[in-house]
């Protein structure tokens with residue numbers, strides 16, 4: 001049995017950084033990864049997809065170049081092999097950077113293989129037993145494989161396998177109208193595929209407010225994507241042209257490829273959690289307290305597998321919380337995290353805090369203001385005026401509760417709101433800030449000035 005001060009299972013967006021901090025402090029740590037260093041973000045998530053989104057945007061801008069007075073001459077064509085190679089290079093460079101960094105740390109042992117807990121202090125990997133008084137789980141999640149009728153009889157793509165595609169599908173059917181599905185739908189449409197999005201629920205991105213969902217739908221449809229919401233239950237069958245999807249109302253849609261993007265499942269089912277007595281909820285997420293400790297002393301769960309975040313920044317923040325509490329003598333808590341994320345369709349949606357629906361449901365007196373991007377100078381100048389901005393505030397405390405910035409640069413501009421929320425300032429303070437012209441952010445004080453009781 002090899003003994004360590006700490007064992008990390010999964011090299012996602014939290015574990016490697018905490019392991020490195022501990023190794024730098026002279027501790028002996030083992031980091032176990034069953035596939036690729038960097039986990040989902042680097043290998044099958046943010047990095048490759050945002051690289052592909054950039055290629056798709058370049059295609060979209062090139063197609064409308066003439067409207068800007070830029071004449072390219074001839075049709076815009078896509079070389080999917082180059083597009084795919086570019087995304088792969090970004091992934092491989094990041095993975096290699098991580099490997100070199102970790103290899104250079106004294107006290108760090110990186111092991112490859114599927115790890116399982118045997119009890120609260122021992123882990124088995126590749127037939128070897130390791131032990132440590134502290135174990136950190138950072139095992140992430142994988143695409144959910146639903147049991148829709150007929151799905152197991154057809155070849156279909158997930159958000160991971162689609163990254164290997166180096167051809168443009170003739171007709172891509174995307175099952176699931178949420179964040180991951182919408183990003184792929186728009187990028188493949190821009191690469192030249194016919195694209196249909198099928199969503200079981202009543203609207204796209206249903207976690208968002210209705211007006212935001214509707215504006216997202218308009219953006220998606222204006223790119224030439226067919227959208228079927230309220231699709232009910234559907235079934236799949238093989239047909240000569242590829243695959244056909246039959247919706248509850250009898251509509252049949254056939255395409256050459258199907259992408260199933262209906263959620264993520266935590267990688268906790270084959271981790272030996274029962275052997276160690278670690279509790280999970282009914283969806284398989286590991287239960288943690290405000291300091292990311294599980295119910296078993298000496299075992300922590302960080303990142304997507306604890307169900308408190310589904311993003312790289314939330315996973316990294318989990319690392320920061322645990323490092324602060326364990327190594328830095330600070331008291332950081334999960335409860336202090338203000339939710340923020342982006343949806344990377346083009347233009348993107350930048351989100352902070354709660355939605356208007358959640359604010360209304362809370363029963364507190366609220367104020368709301370909205371502004372279409374067509375009334376944002378920067379968007380007009382760029383010729384990209386789709387979307388709108390919305391701010392929600394508490395009428396009593398005068399603090400901002402949330403923001404949805406759907407429009408060009410919305411993913412960046414939202415940080416002005418996130419920072420103000422984190423600093424705990426009132427919107428009256430932020431209203432007197434002097435933002436730079438011409439930016440999207442310069443409209444934030446205006447939005448604040450237009451807040452009205454609802």
Ligand SMILES: Cc1cc2nc3c(=O)[nH]c(=O)nc-3n(C[C@H](O)[C@H](O)[C@H](O)COP(=O)(O)OP(=O)(O)OC[C@H]3O[C@@H](n4cnc5c(N)ncnc54)[C@H](O)[C@@H]3O)c2cc1C
Pocket residue numbers: 009010011012013014015032033034035036037038039040041042044045046047049050113114115116138139140141159180267270271302303304305309310311312313314315344
């Ligand atoms: C298509 C897509 C796009 C995304 N885009 C964004 C985005 O734009 N912005 C954003 O913030 N987030 C995005 N995400 C989410 C983001 O990638 C994840 O939230 C992030 O990677 C955090 O993951 P993590 O640290 O929890 O673990 P992960 O990164 O998932 O890593 C977990 C690691 O654990 C390993 N592992 C699992 N079980 C074991 C075991 N038993 N033994 C050994 N190793 C094991 C896995 O192989 C994996 O490498 C996207 C995700 C997807 C799928």
